[in-house]
Amino acid sequence: MRTEQPKMIYLKDYQAPEYLIDETHLTFELFEDHSLVHAQLVMRRNPARGAGLPPLVLDGQQLELLSVKLADxxxxxxxxxxxxxxxxxxxxxEHFTVDTSVKIHPETNTALEGLYKSGGMYCTQCEAEGFRKITYYLDRPDVMSVFTTTVIAEQHRYPVLLSNGNPVGSGPQDDGRHWATWEDPFMKPAYLFALVAGDLWCVEDAFTTMTERSVALRIYVEPENIDKCQHAMNSLKKSMRWDEEVYGREYDLDIFMIVAVNDFNMGAMENKGLNIFNSSAVLARAETATDAAHQRVEAIVAHEYFHNWSGNRVTCRDWFQLSLKEGFTVFRDSVFSADMNSATVKRIQDVAYLRTHQFAEDAGPMAHAVRPDSFIEISNFYTLTVYEKGSEVVRMIHTLLGGDGFRKGSDLYFERHDGQAVTCDDFIKAMEDANGVDLTQFKRWYSQAGTPRLAVSESYDAAAQTYSLTFRQSCPQTPDKVEKLPFVIPVELGLLDRNGAPLALRLAGEATAGETSRVLSVTEAEQTFTFVDVAEQPLPSLLRGFSAPVKLSFPYSRDQLMFLMQHDSDGFNRWDAGQQLSVQVLQELITQHQQGAPLVLDQRLVSALRTVLADDTLDQAMVAEMLSLPSEAYLTEISEVADVEAIHSAREFARKQLAEHLFDALWQRYQANRELSKKTAYVAEAEHFARRGLQNIALSYLMLSGKPDVLAATLEQFETCDNMTERLTALAVLVNSPFEAEKATALASFAEHFKDNPLVMDQWFSVQAGSVLPGGLARVKALMQHPAFNIKNPNKVRALIGAFAGQNLINFHAADGSGYRFLADLVIELNALNPQIASRQLAPLTRWRKYDDARQALMKTELERIRASGELSSDVFEVVSKSLA
Structure with missing residues (x-):
């Protein structure tokens, strides 16, 4: 058992480094049973820290020091x-060099931090603090240096040797080994260092920048994956052009490289000029990757490329400022994806994810501000709050300043801080200075945790023809703070008349009416806005485009929500009205289940969705989103006490009722889209994504009927389609059906066909782990014995264990606590292998306060068992201790 609590690190204690590193010269000698790292650091006293020569304290972990020189x-x-x-x-x-030689063991590094081996390939992951596992260094983001790196390895095994920057030399040695040297002319912190050595093939292209420079583009993969790179290459070129056109940012090196790695803790890493990607985030081909995977690849390629400026050229001063680069870059990649595909559908998907998962994080024991005040292990703060909520904070600045104002602010930010390590305050200051505004109160979004609540009430005066909206904001207490000060909440809204037409909006005191949609800034705990010249009682359309990450409440009736679904000009709010209607209907069913009463579905939901299905003018992707009921995870998040069985039963009942009442309309849509799919070659574009999306959600409803025609259609789609999107949906529909023989045949056929493709087998695992049929845990345990499963591979853990614990709520939350015991056992095992992955698997257990007393006790018991299991990593210790506090 741990006898000493890990040290808490506080933002308030930040101090600039005592010393700086101007040049870093590295030589790696890679061998099969060890590696040698020789480092020369050209250093100087930091003048900002004053006179004197204090001790130089270099970070280093799991290093065997062979020699050290100081000033030669x-x-x-x-x-x-x-x-x-x-x-x-x-x-x-004051000026000196430090030379060290160390021995390390990448071949046994299962934590996948620092230098490690993925199969037969050497690769690195240094963010946040992995570089200290490579050599002794000032491993902090505010120490920036130019790097020269030489890699030496056996030429036959590792013909490709890569590092950051531009190649400056290479050649053979007499002993069958060879070397390559790379120079990165741009100052960077150690977390952006990268090295790859392996037997890799390459897809190559070129990009001509806005100043007519030619940049070589290369994607390196293992030979069997060479046919899965073109989509990523296309995405990269789109990203480079978009960043030039929208932000004026041009790429700065002669070469940009991506390497696909099978064993990786995260999605991808933006190392300067040499991005290392989880293979799942770069490999995509119609036969092996779904539409969602294609869109994910496009988004992640863009995200990591955009980091070249928002993260690399301008980086974060300390890890508390992580959202400076991540929140800003997530915002950039989300707008890029919206521009490349359907903007409304992209916004719907982002908000649905935020509401379900980030809001739950905000309400749990690990809740923290976008810029946290403290942490024990920085790896635990690569969170949805830092990334997704951080993106929403940047989006609100964009909303408040407008597109042109935001561009002026970002231009000033990049110009002012190029080559520097800065803070969130520096980002806000650039926005303020470029636009002549004061964002002091707005910065509370960075310092206050929790999801604000925004309650809205209305008042209409027919005689005066005035309509008033009163906003009351509050924010629940979080582990860091009880009292919260008012936020700046931008609320975009419109008013609809009785026919659904938008009204021109004029606030009291304004001379003339303006647009039919506008943004109000709610800055006080309670604030009223009064509109004049309103001839009839309007219906408000609130928080259009989800203009702020808040929980909004307004007393809409079900009929009013149906009206908004039909008439609102804001696509997001049309969808959201449908979600609110569905929530009301499902909560009514949940209550009926809890009271032992017969379940009766409100037919207004059926009527609303029938209208949506019949509307040929709607984007098919939008229709698919509107047909998707709120998930069990979201229904859990919005419950005071989540009743697992009632939520599952209510939602399944609603799905079956909708399938029965809408069968003909769904069948017509399915057949029309499937016939078009048969006639059309696969294309990874928005219109095709939309068609397949609607086709597949229709099939998932239709199979609930159990009709032979639907089974035949499902088998036909599974067996004859030319893409993974249709095949995997058909498989999932079969896996969740009562057709045992057909299910077994399909699973066996799929596994045999794709047994040599690890990423496709991950999908095979996830489909089965997510099945809500009884016996879920037994299926997962059996699958862990499958030859394709490897607990040391993060993708496998996420695909099987993560899918079961995070998505299959009815089986994971079994009343006997078996799911909890299973997850605790896994975390204890992973703690010794890969602490980052272990701590991330803990999330379902951390939310024990959301459930009934019996489940609370069972979940707490497992958390306490983990805490008492032995020497815990700081990653796991922090999550467990905060969960039990």
Whole structure:
């Protein structure tokens, strides 16, 4: 058991580094049973820290120190101090060099931090603090250096040797080994360092920048994946052009490289000039990747490329500022994806994810501000709050300033801070200075945790023809703070008349009426806005485009929600009205289940969705989104106490009722779209995504009927389609059906056909892990014995364990606690192998307060068992201890 609590790190304690590193020269000698790293650091005293020469404390973990020189003088063991985490030296001059040689073992590195092996390939992951597992260094983001890197390895095994920057030399050695040297002319912190060595093939292209420079583009993969790179390459070129056109940002090196790696803790990493990607985030071909996977690849390629400016050229001063680069870049990639596909559908998908998962994080024990005040393990703060809520904060700035104002602010930010490590305050200051505004109150979004509540009430005065909206904002207490000050909440809204037509909006005191949609800034705890010249009682359309990440409440009736679904000009709010209607109907069913009463579905939901299905003018992707009922996870998130069985039963009943009442309309849509799919070659474009999306959600409803014609159609789609989107949906529909023989045959056929494709097998695992039929845990345990499963591979863990615990709520939350015991056992095992992945699997257990007393007790027992299981990593210790606090 841990006897010493890991150290808490606080933002308030930040101090600039005592020393700086101007140049970093690295030489890697890679061998099969160890690697040698030789580092020369050209250093100087940081003038910002004043006079004197304090001890130089370099970070280092899991390193075997072979030699050390200070200012070219070899040091004996009495001249320095070494601990498990630091090397301390004693400089005698302001400018000096430090030379070290260390031995490391990437071949046994299962944590996948620092330098490690993925199959037969060497690769690195240094964000946040992995570089200290490579060599002794000032491993912090505000120490920026130019890097020269030489890699030496056996030429036959590792013909490709890569690092950051531009290649400057390479050649053979006499012993069958070879070398390559790379120089990165741009100052960067160590977390952006990258190295790859392997037997890789390459897809190559070129991009001509806005100043007519030619940039070589290369995507490196293992030979069997060479046919899955073109979509990523197309996405990269689109990203480069978009960043030039929208932000004026041009790429700055002669070459841009991406490497696909099978074993990776995250999605991808923006290392300068050499992006290392989880293979799932770069490999995509119609036969092996779904439409969602294609869109994910496009978004992640864009995200990592955009980091070249929002993260690399301008980086974060310390890890508390993580959202400076991540929130800004998520916003950039979300707008890019909206421009490349359906903007409304993209916004719907982003908000649905935020509401379900980030809002739950805000309400749990790990709740923290976008810029947290403290942490134990920074890896635990690569969270939805930092990324997704951080993006929403940037989006609100864009909403408040407008597109032109935001561009002026971003231009100033990049110009002012190029080559620097800065803070969220610096980003806000650039926006303020470029636009002549004061965002002081707005910055509370960075410092206050929790999801604000915005309650809205209305008042109409027919005689005066005035309509008033009163906004009351509040924010629940979070582990860091009880009292919250008012936020700046931009509320975009419109008013509809009785026919659904939009009204021109004029606030009291304004001279003339303006647009039919406008943004109000709610800045006080309670604030009223009065519109004049309103001839009849209007219906408000509130929070259009989800203009702020808040929980909005307004007393809409079900008839009013149906009206908004039909008439609102804001596509997001049309969808959201449908979601609110569905929630009201489902909550009524949940209550009926809890009371033991017969379940009766409100036919207004059926009527509303029938209208949606019949509307040929709607984007098919929009129709598919509107047909999607709120998930069990979202219904859980909005419940005071989540009744697992009631939520599942109510939602399944509603799905079956909708399938029965809408069968003919669904069948017509399915057949029309499936026939078109048969006649049309696969294209990874928005219109095709939309057609297949509607086709597949229709099929998922239709199969609930159990009709032979639907089974035949499902088997036909599974067996004859030319793409993974249709095949995987057909498989999922079969897996959740009562047709045992057909299900078994399909699963066996799929596994046999794709057994040599790890990413497709991950989907095979996830489909079965997510099946809500009884016996879910037994299926998962059996699948863990499958040859394609490997607990050391993060993708496998996420595909099987993550899908079961995070998505299959009815089986994971079994009343006997078996799901909880299973997850705790897995976390204990993973803690020793890969602490980052172990801590991320803990999320379902951390939300124990959301459930009934019996489940609370069972979940707490498992958290306590994990805490008492032995020496915990700081990653797992932090999550468990905060969950039990």
């Amino acid at each position: 003088a070899e040091l004996g063991t009495a001249d320095y101090q070494v601990t498990d985490s630091h090397l301390t030296l004693h400089p005698t001059r």
